[in-house]
Amino acid sequence: MTALVGLALLLVFAIFATLMFLERISTLLALPLMATLFLAIALAADCWIGTPPPPTSQAAENKPLELPSFDDYLRARETTRAAIAARVERLETLTSTIERNSDPSAISGSLSAALLTARNAGNEFESVPNFFARPPHVSGYRASVEERLKQLDIVPLIESLSAIDFQNETFAKAELEKIAQRARMAITSAQPPAASRLAAIRDYFAGYFELLLRGGSLTLYATIIATIFGGMFAVYVKNLGIAERVIYWTAEFAGERPFVIASAVFVVTTTIFTSVGGLGTVIMIGSIVLPVLRSVGLSPVVGAGVLLIGIAAGGTLNPVSRRLWLDFYGLSPEQLDPLLWTMLLIYALLGFGWIAWGARGGLLSSFDSEATAKSPPRESIGVALLLAPVIPVALVYFARMEEISAFVVSIAYMFLCACRRPGAVRVLTRSMIEGAQTVMPPVLLMIGIGMLVTSLATPPVQSYLRPLVESAAPQGRWGYILLFGLAAPLALYRGPLNVWGMGLAVSATLLATTPLPPAAVLGALLAAGMIQGISDPTNTANVWVAGYSGITTAQLLRFTIVPVWIAAIVAVIVFGVWYVP
Amino acid sequence: MAFDVQSIFQQIENARISLRVRAAPLVLPGRRLFGAWDPLLRQIDIFGCNRDRSDRDLVRTLLHELSHARTGRRDESEARRAAEDQLDQSTPHDIGAIASRLREMSE
Numbered sequence: 157m158t159a160l161v162g163l164a165l166l167l168v169f170a171i172f173a174t175l176m177f178l179e180r181i182s183t184l185l186a187l188p189l190m191a192t193l194f195l196a197i198a199l200a201a202d203c204w205i206g207t208p209p210p211p212t213s214q215a216a217e218n219k220p221l222e223l224p225s226f227d228d229y230l231r232a233r234e235t236t237r238a239a240i241a242a243r244v245e246r247l248e249t250l251t252s253t254i255e256r257n258s259d260p261s262a263i264s265g266s267l268s269a270a271l272l273t274a275r276n277a278g279n280e281f282e283s284v285p286n287f288f289a290r291p292p293h294v295s296g297y298r299a300s301v302e303e304r305l306k307q308l309d310i311v312p313l314i315e316s317l318s319a320i321d322f323q324n325e326t327f328a329k330a331e332l333e334k335i336a337q338r339a340r341m342a343i344t345s346a347q348p349p350a351a352s353r354l355a356a357i358r359d360y361f362a363g364y365f366e367l368l369l370r371g372g373s374l375t376l377y378a379t380i381i382a383t384i385f386g387g388m389f390a391v392y393v394k395n396l397g398i399a400e401r402v403i404y405w406t407a408e409f410a411g412e413r414p415f416v417i418a419s420a421v422f423v424v425t426t427t428i429f430t431s432v433g434g435l436g437t438v439i440m441i442g443s444i445v446l447p448v449l450r451s452v453g454l455s456p457v458v459g460a461g462v463l464l465i466g467i468a469a470g471g472t473l474n475p476v477s478r479r480l481w482l483d484f485y486g487l488s489p490e491q492l493d494p495l496l497w498t499m500l501l502i503y504a505l506l507g508f509g510w511i512a513w514g515a516r517g518g519l520l521s522s523f524d525s526e527a528t529a530k531s532p533p534r535e536s537i538g539v540a541l542l543l544a545p546v547i548p549v550a551l552v553y554f555a556r557m558e559e560i561s562a563f564v565v566s567i568a569y570m571f572l573c574a575c576r577r578p579g580a581v582r583v584l585t586r587s588m589i590e591g592a593q594t595v596m597p598p599v600l601l602m603i604g605i606g607m608l609v610t611s612l613a614t615p616p617v618q619s620y621l622r623p624l625v626e627s628a629a630p631q632g633r634w635g636y637i638l639l640f641g642l643a644a645p646l647a648l649y650r651g652p653l654n655v656w657g658m659g660l661a662v663s664a665t666l667l668a669t670t671p672l673p674p675a676a677v678l679g680a681l682l683a684a685g686m687i688q689g690i691s692d693p694t695n696t697a698n699v700w701v702a703g704y705s706g707i708t709t710a711q712l713l714r715f716t717i718v719p720v721w722i723a724a725i726v727a728v729i730v731f732g733v734w735y736v737p
Numbered sequence: 738m739a740f741d742v743q744s745i746f747q748q749i750e751n752a753r754i755s756l757r758v759r760a761a762p763l764v765l766p767g768r769r770l771f772g773a774w775d776p777l778l779r780q781i782d783i784f785g786c787n788r789d790r791s792d793r794d795l796v797r798t799l800l801h802e803l804s805h806a807r808t809g810r811r812d813e814s815e816a817r818r819a820a821e822d823q824l825d826q827s828t829p830h831d832i833g834a835i836a837s838r839l840r841e842m843s844e
Contacts, residue, residue: 451765453811455777514777522805522816524772524798528764706757711778 161201162624165617168193169661173652184597187604188372190661191611195368198616202226203357223615223622224285229297229360232284233348236301239280240347244340246270251336260328264317267336271310274343277302288363290371290610297363304346313339368610375606378560379480380599385563386476388591389548390432392567394440395587396574398544399428401537403444414452414515418459421445422466422507426500429470430549431566434594438467438697439704446705453521456705457715458514461690463701464716465510468689469503472496472682475552475559480602484609484660485667485674493553495675498730499682506686506723513719541573609664622669629670630736636672637732640680644724645717647688654692655685672736679731683724691716745799745835754806755780758842760787772798774805781806786843792836797824799839 172190175181181189203226224232247270254263281298289296295303313335320331351359393399406424411417425441442463449459471477473496481492513519547569551562567584574580611617630636640653647653652662659681666677692698693709702709749756755778762785763770771790773782781802786795800820805811808819824832 447765450763451767455775457777517811518809519777520811521776522774522802522811522813523768523770524801524813524816525765525768525770528767528769706782707778715777 157201157205158620158623161197161205161620164197165194165621166624168197169652184600184604187601187661188607191368191372191604191607194608194617194621195364195611195614198614198620199226199361199364201620202616203360223619224287225615225619226357226360228285229287230353230356232287232297233351233356235280235284236298237348237350239278240301240305240343242280243270243274243343244347247274247336247340247343251333251340254329254332254336260320260325260332261322263332264320264322264328267332267339268314268317271313271339274339275305275308275310277305287360288367290367290375293374294367294371301346301348305343308342308346310339310342313342364614364616367614368607372607372610373603375610376480376483376602379476379483380602382479382559382563383476383595383598383602384592385560385567386431386474386548386591387434387593387595388588389563389567390434390437391591391594392570392584392587393428393432393545394437395583395590396537396541396544396570398537398541398570399432399437399441400444402428402542402545403441403448405542412452414449414454414520415511417452418449418454418462418511418515419508421449422462422469422511425463425466426470426503426507428545429467430473431470431475431545431547433467433471433474433476435696435700438463439700442701442704446701450521450705453523454514455519455521456707457711458510458519460701460705460707460712461510461514461716462507464690464698464712465503465507467697468686469500469507471689472499472503473549473553475548475562478552479559481678484605484663485678487674487678489556491675492678495679495682495731499686499727502723502727502730503686506719510716510719538573541570544570544573605660608661612661612664613668618668621665625665625669629666629672633732633736636676636680636736637728640683640732641725641728644684644687644721644728647684648692648713649694653681653684654688655681659684676731676735679735680728683727683731686724686727687717687720690720745803746838748803749781752806753779756783756842757781758783758786758839758844760843761785772802774802776806776809779806783839786836786840792833793824795836795839796827796832797821799835800824 168190172181172186176183176186206225206227247267250263250267250270254260257263281302284298286299287297288294289299291299316331316335320328322328402424403421406417406420409420425445428441429437445463446456446459449462450456454462478492478496481487481496482489485492544566547566548559548562551557551565552559555562557565567588571580571584574583577583612621630639643653647655647659653659663677663681666672667674689695691713693713698709698712702712757780759782763773763782770782770784771794772784774780775782781799783795783798783802797820800823801816804816804819808815810816
C-alpha cells in the first residue's frame with residue numbers, strides 16, 4: 157500500500173511536469189497546487205490507510221529521519237492531555253488535604269510550588285514529536301501546548317496565597333480552596349480538548365495545511381527580500397543607462413576582430429548579469445550586443461550563443477541566486493562559493509570555446525553592405541558609475557557582505573554618483589518601484605517553491621515518497637555522474653531538472669531521501685541548468701534573442717545543445733569527484 | 738555564365754541553401770546590409786528589397802552572396818566582380834523576373 161501511495165504521488169509529479177512541459181499550466185500555479193495535492197494525498201493515506209513501515213535502506217540509515225504518523229499524533233494528544241491532567245490531579249490531591257491539615261501555611265507552600273511546576277513543560281513532553289512545526293513562523297503542536305502552559309496567569313494566584321491571613325485558620329482554608337479551584341480551572345483550560353478520531357483527523361489536516369500555507373510561504377523569505385532589492389538595483393542600473401554605455405564602450409574599444417570583440421562582449425555581459433537580470437535587461441543589452449556581433453561577421457546563432465552563455469555565466473554568481481542556494485541547500489558560503497566559481501570557470505571555458513569555434517574564418521558571414529556612421533552613445537557616464545554593476549558581487553564575494561546590504565550599499569553608491577543629475581531622486585524612486593514590480597514573478601515562484609519544499613519535507617509525504625526515490629536515486633559517484641550527466645537535458649522545456657521549477661522539488665526530495673550531500677545535489681542541478689539557461693526554447697530570453705537575431709529557438713537549441721551538454725557533463729564529473737564518495 | 742529564373746533558384750535549392758528576403762535593410766553599427774551569406778546556417782539573407790533598390794541592385798546582391806556560397810571565400814571584391822560578370826551576361830527580362838520573385842518572397 158505504501159508503494160501505491162508513493163506511486164500516486166509520483167503520478168501527480170508526472171502530471172504536473174507534463175502540464176508544465178506542454179505549457180498548459182504556469183509554474184507559478186503548478187508548484188503550490190502540486191504541494192497541496194502531495195500533502196492531501198499523503199495525509200489522507202496516513203489517516204485512513206495507516207502508518208507506512210519505517211525505511212530500512214542504507215540511505216535511511218545514513219540520514220535517519222523521524223517520521224511521526226497520524227497514530228503518533230493521536231498518542232501525542234493523549235500524552236499531553238495526560239500530562240496536564242496529572243497537574244490538575246496534583247492540585248486536587250492538595251485540595252483534599254486542606255480540610256484535614258492543621259497547618260494551612262504548609263499547604264500554601266505546596267500549592268505555590270505546584271502552580272510554578274504546572275507552568276513548565278516537564279519531561280513527559282520531551283517524547284512528544286512537535287507536529288506541524290516550522291519555527292519561528294509556525295510553532296507546532298507541542299510548542300503551542302507548552303506555550304499555553306507558560307501563559308497560565310498564576311502570578312495573581314501566588315500573590316493571593318501570600319496575602320492569606322493564616323492566623324484565622326478557617327478563613328485561610330476557605331481561601332486556599334478558592335485559589336486551588338481557580339488554579340485547576342486555569343490549568344484545565346490549557347489542556348487540549350478530548351476529540352473523536354474524526355476531529356483529530358480534522359486537526360491533523362488543519363495543522364499540516366497551516367504549516368504548508370504559512371510556513372511554506374515564509375520558507376524563502378530572506379531570498380524574496382534579497383530578490384526585491386536585487387530588482388531595484390537592476391532597474392536602477394538600467395534607468396541610469398550604465399549597462400548600455402558599458403556595452404558601447406566595449407564595442408568601441410574591441411575593434412573589428414571577431415574573436416576579440418566577441419570575447420570582450422562575453423566578459424562584459426557576464427559581468428553585467430552577475431548583478432542584474434530579467435527580460436528587460438536582456439532586451440536592453442541584446443539590442444546593442446547582437447548587432448555589434450553580427451556586424452563583425454559572426455553568425456546570428458553564434459552571436460545569440462555568446463549573449464546567452466554570458467547571461468547564464470553571470471547569473472551563476474548573482475547574489476540573489478546565491479542566497480537561494482544558501483537557504484535552500486543549507487550550505488555555508490565556504491561550501492557554496494567554490495562550487496559557484498567552478499561553474500563560472502566551466503561557463504568561461506564554454507563561452508571562449510564557443511567564440512573560438514564561431515569566429516573561425518570558415519563560419520563568418522559575408523556581407524553586401526555600405527558603410528554608415530556609428531550611432532553615438534546616449535549620454536556620457538562617469539567611470540565611477542560604470543563600476544556599479546560589479547559592486548554587489550564584489551561586496552558579497554570579496555567583502556563577505558550579505559546580499560540585501562550589498563544591494564542597498566550599491567544603490568546608495570549609484571545615487572551618490574548620479575545625485576547631481578536633474579530628477580535624480582525621481583529616477584531612484586521610480587527604479588525602486590519598478591524594480592519591486594519586475595521581480596514579482598520570481599517572488600511568486602519562490603513562494604510556490606517554499607510550499608513545495610515544505611510539503612515534500614512533511615513526515616507523511618516523506619514516508620510514502622522516500623522508499624520510491626531511494627530506489628531510483630544514484631548510489632555512489634559513478635551512478636551520480638552517469639545519471640545526472642545523461643539526464644541533464646531534462647532541464648529543457650521546464651523539465652524535472654529545471655533550476656527554477658521542478659528541479660528544486662527534485663532537489664528537496666533527493667536531499668531528504670538520499671545520502672547525497674547537498675553540494676552534490678546543487679552541483680547536478682546547476683550543471684543541468686547550463687542547458688536550461690542557454691538552450692531552452694521556453695526561456696523568454698531565448699525567445700527574444702532568437703527572434704531579434706532572425707533565427708528560431710529550435711536552431712538555437714540544435715547548435716548549442718552539444719557543447720553545452722558536454723560542459724554540463726564536465727561539471728557533473730567535477731562535482732561527482734569532489735562531493736560524492 | 739548566363740542564367741534564368743529557374744536555374745538560379747534551382748541552384749539555391751540544390752545546394753540546400755535557405756533564402757530569406759526582408760523588406761527593410763538591416764542596419765548594423767557602421768554599416769547597412771543588403772545581403773548576407775551565413776555559412777553556418779547555409780543561409781542567404783537579402784535585405785531592403787522594397788526600399789528604393791532597383792531590380793539590378795537586388796539581383797546583384799543575390800549573385801554576390803551566391804558567389805560566397807559557391808566559393809566558400811569571404812573575399813568581397815571577388816564576389817562583387819563575379820556578380821557583375823553574371824549580371825552583364827543576363828537579359829533585363831531575366832533580371833526583372835528574378836527581382837520580382839525575390840520581392841514576392843519578402844517577409
